[in-house]
Amino acid sequence: MTARMDECFSKLAEQNRPALVTYFMGGDPDYQSSLAIMKALPGAGADIIELGMPFSDPMADGPSIQAAGLRALKGGQTLAKTLQMAKDFRQTDTDTPIVMMGYYNPIYIYGVDRFLEDALASGVDGLIVVDLPPEMDDELCIPALDRGINFIRLATPTTDDKRLPTVLNNTSGFVYYVSMTGITGSALPDTDKVGAAVNRIKGHTKLPVCVGFGVKTSEHARAIGASADGVVVGTAIVNAVAGSLDDSGAATGQTVAGVTDLVQSLASGVRSARLAAAE
Amino acid sequence: MNTSVNPNSYRAGPDEEGRFGIFGGRFVAETLMPLILDLQDAWDHAKSDPTYKAELDGLNAHYTGRPSPLYFAERLTEELGGAKVYFKRDELNHTGSHKINNCLGQILLAKRMGKTRIIAETGAGQHGVAAATVAARFGLPCVVYMGATDVERQSPNVFRMKLLGAEVIPVSAGNGTLKDAMNEALRDWVTNVDNTYYLIGTAAGPHPYPEMVRDFQSVIGQETKEQMLAVEGRLPDLLVASVGGGSNAIGLFHPFLDDKDVRIVGVEAGGKGLDTKEHCASLTAGAPGVLHGNRTYLLQDGDGQIEEGHSISAGLDYPGIGPEHSWLNDSGRVEYVPILDHEALDAFQMLTRLEGIIPALEPSHALAEVIKRAPDMSRDDIIVMNLCGRGDKDVFTAAKHLGVELSS
Numbered sequence A: 001m002t003a004r005m006d007e008c009f010s011k012l013a014e015q016n017r018p019a020l021v022t023y024f025m026g027g028d029p030d031y032q033s034s035l036a037i038m039k040a041l042p043g044a045g046a047d048i049i050e051l052g053m054p055f056s057d058p059m060a061d062g063p064s065i066q067a068a069g070l071r072a073l074k075g076g077q078t079l080a081k082t083l084q085m086a087k088d089f090r091q092t093d094t095d096t097p098i099v100m101m102g103y104y105n106p107i108y109i110y111g112v113d114r115f116l117e118d119a120l121a122s123g124v125d126g127l128i129v130v131d132l133p134p135e136m137d138d139e140l141c142i143p144a145l146d147r148g149i150n151f152i153r154l155a156t157p158t159t160d161d162k163r164l165p166t167v168l169n170n171t172s173g174f175v176y177y178v179s180m181t182g183i184t185g186s187a188l189p190d191t192d193k194v195g196a197a198v199n200r201i202k203g204h205t206k207l208p209v210c211v212g213f214g215v216k217t218s219e220h221a222r223a224i225g226a227s228a229d230g231v232v233v234g235t236a237i238v239n240a241v242a243g244s245l246d247d248s249g250a251a252t253g254q255t256v257a258g259v260t261d262l263v264q265s266l267a268s269g270v271r272s273a274r275l276a277a278a279e
Numbered sequence B: 001m002n003t004s005v006n007p008n009s010y011r012a013g014p015d016e017e018g019r020f021g022i023f024g025g026r027f028v029a030e031t032l033m034p035l036i037l038d039l040q041d042a043w044d045h046a047k048s049d050p051t052y053k054a055e056l057d058g059l060n061a062h063y064t065g066r067p068s069p070l071y072f073a074e075r076l077t078e079e080l081g082g083a084k085v086y087f088k089r090d091e092l093n094h095t096g097s098h099k100i101n102n103c104l105g106q107i108l109l110a111k112r113m114g115k116t117r118i119i120a121e122t123g124a125g126q127h128g129v130a131a132a133t134v135a136a137r138f139g140l141p142c143v144v145y146m147g148a149t150d151v152e153r154q155s156p157n158v159f160r161m162k163l164l165g166a167e168v169i170p171v172s173a174g175n176g177t178l179k180d181a182m183n184e185a186l187r188d189w190v191t192n193v194d195n196t197y198y199l200i201g202t203a204a205g206p207h208p209y210p211e212m213v214r215d216f217q218s219v220i221g222q223e224t225k226e227q228m229l230a231v232e233g234r235l236p237d238l239l240v241a242s243v244g245g246g247s248n249a250i251g252l253f254h255p256f257l258d259d260k261d262v263r264i265v266g267v268e269a270g271g272k273g274l275d276t277k278e279h280c281a282s283l284t285a286g287a288p289g290v291l292h293g294n295r296t297y298l299l300q301d302g303d304g305q306i307e308e309g310h311s312i313s314a315g316l317d318y319p320g321i322g323p324e325h326s327w328l329n330d331s332g333r334v335e336y337v338p339i340l341d342h343e344a345l346d347a348f349q350m351l352t353r354l355e356g357i358i359p360a361l362e363p364s365h366a367l368a369e370v371i372k373r374a375p376d377m378s379r380d381d382i383i384v385m386n387l388c389g390r391g392d393k394d395v396f397t398a399a400k401h402l403g404v405e406l407s408s
Helices: A003-015 A031-044 A063-074 A079-090 A104-110 A112-121 A141-147 A164-168 A191-202 A218-225 A235-244 A254-271 A273-278 B030-047 B050-064 B074-080 B099-112 B126-137 B148-153 B155-163 B178-191 B209-217 B219-232 B247-256 B323-330 B341-355 B361-376 B392-401
Strands: A019-025 A048-052 A098-102 A126-129 A175-178 A209-212 A230-233 B023-027 B070-072 B084-088 B117-122 B142-147 B167-171 B196-198 B238-242 B263-271 B287-291 B293-298 B335-340 B382-386
Touching (some): A019 A031, A019 A063, A019 A209, A019 A235, A019 A254, A031 A048, A031 A254, A048 A063, A048 A079, A063 A235, A079 A098, A079 A104, A104 A112, A104 B287, A164 A191, A175 A191, A191 A218, A218 A230, A218 A254, A218 A273, A230 A254, A235 A254, A254 A273, B023 B287, B030 B050, B030 B178, B050 B099, B070 B219, B074 B084, B074 B341, B084 B219, B099 B126, B099 B196, B099 B209, B117 B126, B117 B178, B126 B142, B142 B148, B148 B167, B155 B392, B167 B178, B178 B196, B209 B219, B209 B323, B219 B382, B238 B247, B238 B361, B247 B323, B247 B382, B263 B323, B263 B341, B263 B361, B335 B341, B335 B361, B341 B361, B361 B382, B361 B392
Parallel strands (some): A019 A048, A019 A230, A048 A098, A175 A209, B084 B382, B117 B142, B117 B196, B238 B382
Antiparallel strands (some): B070 B084, B287 B293
């Protein structure tokens, strides 16, 4: 596997704090603004970057991420450009792990081998492909692991103890626990339940468990981060981008600043999570 | 990859992974995976349970009105001057199309699984009406997702669904057609996993839907076989059916797939022409890809983004097709051809005047292909076409295209 992911989590373990995992949509609203957002994320406190690959039919995403994907596609984003974005980012940042997240069809059409080769060359550390459950591991998961790219799987409240081993098999990097059934951008779930679920998953794996879906504020991040190894924020960041655009949908001076303000605030939540838990 | 499919039969698929050759599969979010596995389990038990079969047979006979007639279209045959044309009259079913065959099978399954809420997607509204109908019959609440464009052009069916007690939710994402309705239904299912049964209307989606829907619709082909043997003493020479997602077609075709002397043609929506972007001919003009839980032929661009289709018929307006059709296409067993909007509209009018049957615009595509082929065939040859829906819902659309203004 690429070393960046493991190094990132061991560094955080030393600091006794959870990771802040930030999702944004590649190419939203245009390539240059999006690249500027990506470059600003680590400085604002993001530990791991999830780089969204836009898809026309994002079946597990709510209205915010659907709209972000459509903005990116309208702005001319393609999978080739999303790979290029990772490569451009790596010119100035060689430490922050990059996880590409999206749906399978664009990768399938790009060609699995070609995609993995280009992803590796662009400094990508992991993949999250929403519509590839373990039953479909031959498609992309196994070839990715063979090349040393992490394949990060989603576990959900419907993943019971019987199914969990299937989901964790062939998972690497971290486990992404989707804290509720539903689409991205829904309401925050009960944090006690999330804590119990994280412990349940940890009983089955040594991998870090990051929790996402519903985290919007610094307080959410702190509450979730008390039990999880990482807190994933996506919709809130995408909404910050959307809120900064002008009437024609173009980026403004607030586009990068809006995201960094939010991420700084989330980062302070994450950094105080264990302190709060210890109180 | 394809180990359990018997190469000597076209009827043995899918394999245990839900694959027809490279097509099919289970490309869904992890949240849905346990549900899909539960469904498969329930379906495996149900299909070998005589009580389940008896209940479904009883409903098919007394609620739907099966078997549907196999009708010799005498005047159309005379007019075309070639092969004898028969219609399998699934438009005479309760609710006006073949969709009820599948809905009854699935609602019985939903009951067995203890589900208390039904969701469905619909294009033309025929499946939505059938789903709302069975939900009413079994006393379950029903939510139907329908593209906003379709809500507008199929208003009679929208009203019908509401009368039946269903909630119709217009989906304005994308072009507001069937693809977008299916995305939204999947989002609902991901959110309401505990109590909800997703009643998919066509032979597509993640395994086991393509197999299950095909099996429910195969009653069409089984009856056709028996009726044809009784009337003509032999099997037909040619089967023709329209293909959107492809459930009526697979229902007619499947029982005949291993009868090598029976030629089989599926008719896709050619829209305004395959040289334009406004068509829905996934097999003729698309490429294999992954959408809505299965690998199949899709209309898409070079980046793997799904394109919006177009058809005069809302029921064919889908950029994909059931995975078994993709496999039958690649294996060469079934031939798939496009028919243009205006050809379908001509056929629609011809049948109305010659036989006194107003067909839906979906089977009007199949009819247009029959009209092309029958004159070149011998008078001893026999064609069976699946007349899978009636055209009452389409009179407003037809009037608009024919330049007639109806006050609604």
